[in-house]
Amino acid sequence: MIELRQVSKRFGHQLAVDAIDLTCPKGQTQVLIGTSGxxxxxxxxxxxxxxxxxxxxxxFEGEPLDELTLDSVRQRIGYMIQEGGLFPHLTVRENIAIVPRYLRWQPSESDVRIKELLELTQLPIALLDRYPRQLSGGQRQRVSLMRALMLDPDVMLLDEPLGDLDPMIRAELQQDLRIIFRELGKTVVLVTHDLAEAGFLADRVTLLSHGKIVQQGDFSELIANPVDEFAAKFVQAQRPVFA
Ligand SMILES: Nc1ncnc2c1ncn2[C@@H]1O[C@H](COP(=O)(O)OP(=O)(O)O)[C@@H](O)[C@H]1O
Ligand SMILES: [Mg+2]
Structure with a gap:
């Protein structure tokens, strides 16, 4: 569904991405994991x-992403940025309906979709008229997820969607995400620095370090056979405390 071929990106002196090849197959969850930066x-x-x-x-589906294809491709991608990215001065309903309004949906169309998504993300309807600051962290993440799902995209890109949540809420949301992705058959690329989360959600895992792929494939393979010292350390550092 999405393929990166030998992509590199430099910011000033910083080589952020260094000749990466990455395939994200249709209907699967690809998890990108690695230390900050x-x-x-x-x-x-x-x-x-x-x-x-x-x-x-x-x-994207074999076609290069360029100025011609970008607009239509974007409408097929739900993107949830790190920190959620909700607008603080807009209500939940207004946040969720931003793109549909831009696309000139009828308000009634929007409302139907919002109702479906409330059910899917298990949020009470009463939250729609609140502002982001009036929500818990978990609720905010669910709202960001709703916004990303609004156009029923084929692809979901989620950047540390469960970043700052406490462990119980995080576990709950992990469960729900897994169910949602499987049920809807989405192609998902999810970023995390949490190994347990990667193991729980991923069909494929890609471990990165300094803009390069260290190891790619099955989660169990990463745990059992880390390819180098960095991979071994990364796995070791996140062993459960009670193991
Ligand atoms: N817009 C930018 N301008 C300058 N440097 C950037 C920019 N975006 C990312 N970087 C740098 O590129 C590297 C990779 O950043 P990022 O992709 O955000 O890492 P991660 O999400 O894995 O924490 C970091 O060293 C970061 O400081
Ligand atoms: Mg990041």
Whole structure:
């Protein structure tokens, strides 16, 4: 569904992404994992055309992402940025309906879709008229998820969607995400720095370090056979405390 071929991106002296090849197959969840600053967010931004690679290509269903294809491709991608990105001065309903309004949907059409998504994300309807600051962290993430799902996109790009949540809420949302992705058959690229989360959600895992792929494939393979010292350390550092 999405393919990166030898993409590189430099910011000043910083090589953020270094000749990466990555395939995100249709209907599967690809998890990007790695320490802070290794290039995960930059990779997602390339997939949605917010960052243009210095070299290499980004393909969406085999077609290169360029000025001609970008608009239509964007409407097929739900993108949830790090920190959720809700507008503080807009209500939940207004936040969720931003893109539909831009696309000139009838308000009634929007309302039907919002109702469906409230059910899917298990949010009470009473929250629609609140502002983001009047929600809990978990609720805010669910609203961001709703917004990303609004156009029923084929692809979901999620940048640390469960970043700052406490462990119980996080576990709950992980469960729900897995159910939602499987039920809807979405192609998902999810960024995390949490190994357990990767294991729970991923069909394929890509471990990154300093803009390069260290290891790619099955989660169980990463745990059992880390390819180098960095991979081994990364796995070791996140062993459950009670193991
Ligand atoms: N817009 C930008 N301008 C300058 N440097 C950037 C920019 N975006 C990312 N970087 C740098 O590129 C590297 C990778 O960043 P990022 O993709 O955000 O990493 P991650 O999401 O894995 O934490 C970091 O060193 C970061 O400081
Ligand atoms: Mg990031």
């Amino acid at each position: 290794c290039g995960k967010s930059t990779l997602l931004r390339m997939m949605v055309g917010l960052v243009t690679p210095d070299s290499g290509s980004v393909l």
